[in-house]
Amino acid sequence: MLYCPENCNVVDVRLGKLKMAKSKETVSKRQSYDDVWKNDSVDEYFKADIPQKMLELFKQDRVQTVLDLGAGDGTIAVALAKQGKTMHALEISIEGIEKIKVQAQEAQVSVRTLEQDMYQALPFENSSLDAVIAFQSLNHNTLPNIEKLFAEITRILKHGGLFIVKTANFNSFDLEDLGGGLYEDSHGGIPCTLKFLDKQTYVPQDGPEKGLIHYAFLPEQLTEKIEKLGYTQIYAEILQWHILSMFKKN
Numbered sequence: 001m002l003y004c005p006e007n008c009n010v011v012d013v014r015l016g017k018l019k020m021a022k023s024k025e026t027v028s029k030r031q032s033y034d035d036v037w038k039n040d041s042v043d044e045y046f047k048a049d050i051p052q053k054m055l056e057l058f059k060q061d062r063v064q065t066v067l068d069l070g071a072g073d074g075t076i077a078v079a080l081a082k083q084g085k086t087m088h089a090l091e092i093s094i095e096g097i098e099k100i101k102v103q104a105q106e107a108q109v110s111v112r113t114l115e116q117d118m119y120q121a122l123p124f125e126n127s128s129l130d131a132v133i134a135f136q137s138l139n140h141n142t143l144p145n146i147e148k149l150f151a152e153i154t155r156i157l158k159h160g161g162l163f164i165v166k167t168a169n170f171n172s173f174d175l176e177d178l179g180g181g182l183y184e185d186s187h188g189g190i191p192c193t194l195k196f197l198d199k200q201t202y203v204p205q206d207g208p209e210k211g212l213i214h215y216a217f218l219p220e221q222l223t224e225k226i227e228k229l230g231y232t233q234i235y236a237e238i239l240q241w242h243i244l245s246m247f248k249k250n
């Protein structure tokens with residue numbers, strides 16, 4: 001039996017009962033990340049660095065309005081607000097939202113917070129944003145749901161807008177591709193057992209993200225999926241555990 005906070009029923013995901021699993025799985029994500037952000041000394045494992053390349057692109061392309069998906073404690077959103085960006089920080093964890101507000105207040109900048117699951121419709125007009133960023137946050141779902149999110153991001157981005165994503169790299173696993181089963185591996189460098197539900201889709205059985213569903217892309221797969229939606233990849237970097245990829249909407 002899988003560990004799963006709030007009985008999130010990941011087994012039903014494997015059986016294809018995606019609708020039923022969705023809302024319960026969302027609750028488990030919120031609780032799990034509430035536990036993370038309650039902690040004052042959050043492990044760097046949960047926080048991404050701001051890529052220099054992104055800052056350069058933001059300057060070149062005169063990016064003003066940015067949505068940060070899965071903004072965590074707001075470190076990135078606040079840093080961008082300090083540079084004068086109009087920031088929208090979307091986050092499922094209530095504790096995360098509180099931290100964003102505190103950090104923004106301390107830095108005396110304005111960051112609009114949205115307490116929401118990013119897999120629900122995003123509350124923005126069509127073609128209204130200059131950039132959408134998602135650092136280590138959009139990989140907590142199944143591939144079909146992540147693809148729906150990509151379509152939603154495409155709807156709200158302006159033409160010429162930037163989509164910048166840092167997400168789990170399946171090539172960083174010491175594994176052949178797996179449709180199911182339990183495997184010993186590491187997750188972000190932490191030894192752990194992974195339960196595979198489907199291709200590239202797994203649930204860590206221990207460690208800091210125990211019980212949370214994950215999907216890890218292959219770098220070329222991520223590029224192909226997003227370019228098919230009408231983007232050009234303008235930058236890619238393969239990091240130890242992640243893919244950092246930047247796209248411009250055509």
Ligand SMILES: C[S@@+](CC[C@H](N)C(=O)[O-])C[C@H]1O[C@@H](n2cnc3c(N)ncnc32)[C@H](O)[C@@H]1O
Nearest residue numbers: 033046047048070071072092117118135136137
């Ligand atoms: C590893 S942390 C990264 C935080 C931040 N992006 C950074 O790099 O510092 C992932 C964040 O995504 C949030 N998250 C995960 N799934 C989400 C979802 N479905 N909707 C909104 N936020 C989500 C988590 O609550 C968590 O704060």
